[in-house]
Amino acid sequence: MMASAPHGGPRAPRIDGERLWRRHLELARHGALSAGGVDRPAFSAIDAQARRQLVDWGRAIGLVPSMDAIGNLFLRRTGRRPELPAVATGSHLDTQPTGGKFDGAYGVLAGLEALASLHEAGLQTERDLLLVVWANEEGSHFAPTTMGSAVFSGQLPLAEALAAQAPDGGRLEDALPAFLAAHPEVPRQDTAPPLHAFLEAHIEQGPVLEAAGLPLGIVTGIQGLRWLEVDVRGQEAHAGTTPGSVRRDALRQAVQMARALFAHFDALGDSVRFTLGRWRVEPGSPNTVPGRVRFTIDLRHPREAALADGEEAIRQLCETHAGPCTVAVERLSGSAPIVFPEGIRDLLDQCADLWAFPRMALVSGATHDAKLLHGVTTTGMLFVPCEKGISHNQLENATPEHLAAGTQVLAEALLRLADA
Numbered sequence: 001m002m003a004s005a006p007h008g009g010p011r012a013p014r015i016d017g018e019r020l021w022r023r024h025l026e027l028a029r030h031g032a033l034s035a036g037g038v039d040r041p042a043f044s045a046i047d048a049q050a051r052r053q054l055v056d057w058g059r060a061i062g063l064v065p066s067m068d069a070i071g072n073l074f075l076r077r078t079g080r081r082p083e084l085p086a087v088a089t090g091s092h093l094d095t096q097p098t099g100g101k102f103d104g105a106y107g108v109l110a111g112l113e114a115l116a117s118l119h120e121a122g123l124q125t126e127r128d129l130l131l132v133v134w135a136n137e138e139g140s141h142f143a144p145t146t147m148g149s150a151v152f153s154g155q156l157p158l159a160e161a162l163a164a165q166a167p168d169g170g171r172l173e174d175a176l177p178a179f180l181a182a183h184p185e186v187p188r189q190d191t192a193p194p195l196h197a198f199l200e201a202h203i204e205q206g207p208v209l210e211a212a213g214l215p216l217g218i219v220t221g222i223q224g225l226r227w228l229e230v231d232v233r234g235q236e237a238h239a240g241t242t243p244g245s246v247r248r249d250a251l252r253q254a255v256q257m258a259r260a261l262f263a264h265f266d267a268l269g270d271s272v273r274f275t276l277g278r279w280r281v282e283p284g285s286p287n288t289v290p291g292r293v294r295f296t297i298d299l300r301h302p303r304e305a306a307l308a309d310g311e312e313a314i315r316q317l318c319e320t321h322a323g324p325c326t327v328a329v330e331r332l333s334g335s336a337p338i339v340f341p342e343g344i345r346d347l348l349d350q351c352a353d354l355w356a357f358p359r360m361a362l363v364s365g366a367t368h369d370a371k372l373l374h375g376v377t378t379t380g381m382l383f384v385p386c387e388k389g390i391s392h393n394q395l396e397n398a399t400p401e402h403l404a405a406g407t408q409v410l411a412e413a414l415l416r417l418a419d420a
């Protein structure tokens with residue numbers, strides 16, 4: 001293992017949970033919405049304001065900022081051996097259009113608080129520590145999601161990211177220069193800093209930890225995803241004159257497919273996530289038998305083999321229920337599940353033990369920047385509960401105690417990684 005096994009009690013100083021909470025509220029003023037949420041679009045002036053606030057907080061504890069070509073922001077705390085790859089932590093500051101105060105912001109502020117506690121204790125680490133704000137994690141204005149970490153990890157070419165177009169037609173390559181210029185005292189860093197490890201703290205965005213009554217989750221991995229589209233073709237016909245026996249009703253067959261699919265995936269239990277999210281019915285007229293129906297499938301599971309079996313079952317069930325129509329199933333996109341290394345999960349678990357926080361292991365249902373970093377360096381994730389599992393919603397909430405617990409364990413793990 002890359003880090004020394006924890007022994008002899010905690011080494012990290014105690015973090016300041018009250019300051020951590022206060023900073024969540026202060027940061028949430030940048031893009032505040034009336035119902036308590038936040039609208040902070042990636043690459044906007046508001047996004048830049050929030051980052052300037054963070055840079056100010058970072059400078060006050062000696063962190064040195066820099067930014068790369070896609071707008072990933074790095075705040076560095078120099079160690080005794082700056083020639084070694086750094087230990088990084090962080091998340092994102094952009095939000096959904098009606099997002100909350102904690103999604104992304106927590107991982108950034110937890111990292112800041114961990115570094116602040118080291119600063120105040122006068123502790124210098126062997127390796128540099130790096131607090132990272134990944135650009136455009138949400139991808140809700142300029143797709144795709146996790147854009148900054150995808151460019152950083154080499155999984156998305158910069159030119160392709162710059163060509164991204166917003167729904168209003170605006171192009172990222174036109175919007176980005178103003179955003180970068182809004183950080184006037186942050187120098188450019190065009191080579192990716194080498195990393196020894198990356199840890200991301202995040203609210204769970206699901207109900208598991210709250211239901212279990214636990215303050216902490218050690219994330220085992222991130223589930224994989226397949227997007228499919230089912231295209232059912234029949235024949236348009238007059239709704240009044242065409243008897244049912246001779247119709248080729250695309251919607252009737254699509255509904256039968258949907259019922260069979262729900263029955264199939266319901267029987268597999270909670271580890272599979274199956275969603276029919278978008279339906280298009282043509283011609284969409286009340287008195288015409290639908291001639292064509294297309295619907296999308298979002299299928300998620302922590303194991304690749306289960307995704308493959310699921311896709312096979314979808315194809316077979318759709319064929320079986322096509323009746324007098326024809327059906328085609330197309331894969332639109334997908335991403336493989338990942339499993340974080342056992343060593344880093346053990347380290348997080350042992351650090352939780354040192355601070356006597358009960359916890360459980362769980363799979364992440366949502367994608368995070370850590371998924372992209374997994375391809376680059378040894379990566380791990382910590383979850384804290386959020387109220388009722390609600391996220392991507394203005395009502396998103398978490399308790400100061402849970403946020404502090406995750407931050408304390410993060411600080412302990414960062415310290416041990418940075419001294420290894």
Ligand SMILES: [Zn+2]
Binds near residue numbers: 092103137
């Ligand atoms: Zn997030």
